[in-house]
Every structure is written in C-alpha cells, then in structure tokens.
Amino acid sequence: MNENNIENIKSQMRKGVLEYCILSVLDKNDAYASELINKLKEARIIVVEGTLYPLLTRQKNQGLLTYRWEESTQGPPRKYYSLTDKGRTVLQEMDKAWTEIVETLDILRK
Amino acid sequence: MNENNIENIKSQMRKGVLEYCILSVLDKNDAYASELINKLKEARIIVVEGTLYPLLTRQKNQGLLTYRWEESTQGPPRKYYSLTDKGRTVLQEMDKAWTEIVETLDILRK
DNA sequence: TTTTGATACCTTGTATCGCAAGGTACTAAA
DNA sequence: TTTAGTACCTTGCGATACAAGGTATCAAAA
Numbered sequence: 058m059n060e061n062n063i064e065n066i067k068s069q070m071r072k073g074v075l076e077y078c079i080l081s082v083l084d085k086n087d088a089y090a091s092e093l094i095n096k097l098k099e100a101r102i103i104v105v106e107g108t109l110y111p112l113l114t115r116q117k118n119q120g121l122l123t124y125r126w127e128e129s130t131q132g133p134p135r136k137y138y139s140l141t142d143k144g145r146t147v148l149q150e151m152d153k154a155w156t157e158i159v160e161t162l163d164i165l166r167k
Numbered sequence: 168m169n170e171n172n173i174e175n176i177k178s179q180m181r182k183g184v185l186e187y188c189i190l191s192v193l194d195k196n197d198a199y200a201s202e203l204i205n206k207l208k209e210a211r212i213i214v215v216e217g218t219l220y221p222l223l224t225r226q227k228n229q230g231l232l233t234y235r236w237e238e239s240t241q242g243p244p245r246k247y248y249s250l251t252d253k254g255r256t257v258l259q260e261m262d263k264a265w266t267e268i269v270e271t272l273d274i275l276r277k
Numbered sequence: 278t279t280t281t282g283a284t285a286c287c288t289t290g291t292a293t294c295g296c297a298a299g300g301t302a303c304t305a306a307a
Numbered sequence: 308t309t310t311a312g313t314a315c316c317t318t319g320c321g322a323t324a325c326a327a328g329g330t331a332t333c334a335a336a337a
Binding site: 129135136 | 283284285286287288289293294
C-alpha cells in the first residue's frame with residue numbers, strides 16, 4: 058500500500074456521489090461537458106471524459122436531463138445540459154439520502 | 168423511475184463508504200462477519216454476505232485487518248477481525264477524505 | 278491552402294466491486 | 308438421525324469508473 062492509496066480511497070468515496078454532484082452543479086447553471094469537468098475539478102472532484110459522457114447519457118435517458126446545442130465562437134458547438142423537473146425531484150431525493158448517510162457516518166464514527 | 172429508485176440512489180452513495188464503515192466499526196470493537204452485518208444493518212447500511220466476505224478478505228490482504236478464530240457456544244467457530252496499525256492509519260486517512268468530501272458537497276450544494 | 282493546436286464531442290476495452298444465489302460445515306435440539 | 312440455526316465462503320452477473328483512443332469543428336500559423 059503506497060501513497061496512491063489515499064487518492065484511491067478518495068476515488069472510491071467519490072464514486073457514490075458523482076451523479077449527485079452533476080445534478081447539483083446543473084441545478085445552479087446549465088453547462089456543457091467540458092465545463093462540468095472543470096467545475097468539478099475546481100471542487101476537487103476528479104472526473105474524466107470517459108466517465109462523464111456515459112453518465113450524462115444515462116441521466117438524459119432516465120429523463121433527469123435535457124440538452125440543447127449552442128454555437129461557440131471558439132470551436133465546435135457545445136451541448137448544454139440542464140435539469141428537467143424530474144431531475145430536480147431526484148436531486149431532492151439525493152439531498153435527503155446524502156444527509157442521511159452523513160448522519161449515519163457521524164454516528165458510526167463516534 | 169419508482170420508489171425503488173430512492174433506495175438505489177442511497178445504495179450508490181453507500182458504495183463508496185463501505186470500507187470506511189467496516190474499519191470504523193472494527194476500530195471500536197473486534198467483530199465477526201455476521202456480527203458486522205447486523206451492526207451495519209442497525210445503522211441503516213445494508214450489506215450482504217456476498218459483499219462483506221470478499222471485502223474483509225481484501226482488507227486483510229492489504230494488511231488492514233487480522234483475524235483470530237474463537238469458539239462459540241452456539242454454533243461453528245467465529246472469525247473475529249480486528250484492525251492492524253496499518254488499518255488504523257488508513258482509517259485516519261479515510262476520516263480526512265470523508266471530511267473533505269462532505270465539505271465539498273456542502274459547497275457544491277450552496 | 279494546408280497544417281497545427283485548441284476545443285469539444287464520443288466510444289471501446291478493462292478492472293473493480295456490490296449483489297443474488299448457492300454451497301459447506303459445525304452445533305444443538307427435536 | 309434429521310432439522311434448524313449459525314457461520315463461513317464462492318461463483319456469476321451487472322453496473323460503473325477509468326485509460327486510451329477516435330472524430331469533428333474552428334482559427335491561427337506556416
């Protein structure tokens with residue numbers, strides 16, 4: 058077990074909340090994939106393209122997200138994702154679930 | 168998307184913290200597998216045998232846990248797991264990582 | 278005009294991990 | 308000696324994150 062293990066541990070923990078993070082960010086502003094990656098990177102949540110694109114597609118297929126194309130002055134067009142009503146409802150459920158887990162861990166650690 | 172989905176969301180979120188939960192529980196008292204399952208169930212963290220046994224073996228192989236056999240008056244012998252020094256060190260790292268993620272989510276959700 | 282670099286999209290193959298289901302073994306009571 | 312309870316463990320499957328590689332658009336440099 059080496060130093061990478063700390064990153065590995067964090068990576069494991071992040072896995073369960075990635076979808077929650079995506080919906081949370083999109084709840085505040087619509088965004089396109091590369092933008093999302095950067096925003097999450099700033100928040101120290103590392104996501105790579107190969108993770109994010111399938112995830113966005115999954116969430117879109119579940120009816121949580123929609124998207125629209127927008128031209129860019131600096132490259133190819135961008136696919137802006139935004140929450141649907143269903144997405145907002147699920148986000149609220151996730152809020153509850155997250156709060157519950159944080160409380161549970163608090164108790165377990167005491 | 169039905170009511171099961173809420174459980175599914177919680178299940179996803181729990182995934183990342185299962186190892187952390189195990190080490191946390193064992194940090195307080197040695198325990199055998201069936202006992203661990205019950206303790207976690209009380210804390211609303213559902214784990215099944217097919218998940219727990221391989222996980223304990225992984226953690227043992229990583230040097231985080233050791234075990235000893237103890238006779239039982241009520242059935243087959245029990246395999247009591249306990250934290251090693253390395254396990255305690257990793258648990259501290261997990262504490263930090265968890266705190267960090269909770270803070271990050273707090274910020275993301277604001 | 279062609280090439281290069283930047284941006285942005287997406288797919289494929291691999292590894293990990295949780296879960297459902299099934300299997301073994303010990304003990305005590307019926 | 309069979310059944311019930313407890314405890315251990317394995318196998319096969321599905322979901323998902325990641326690494327790596329691929330396609331397409333645009334603008335600026337060669």
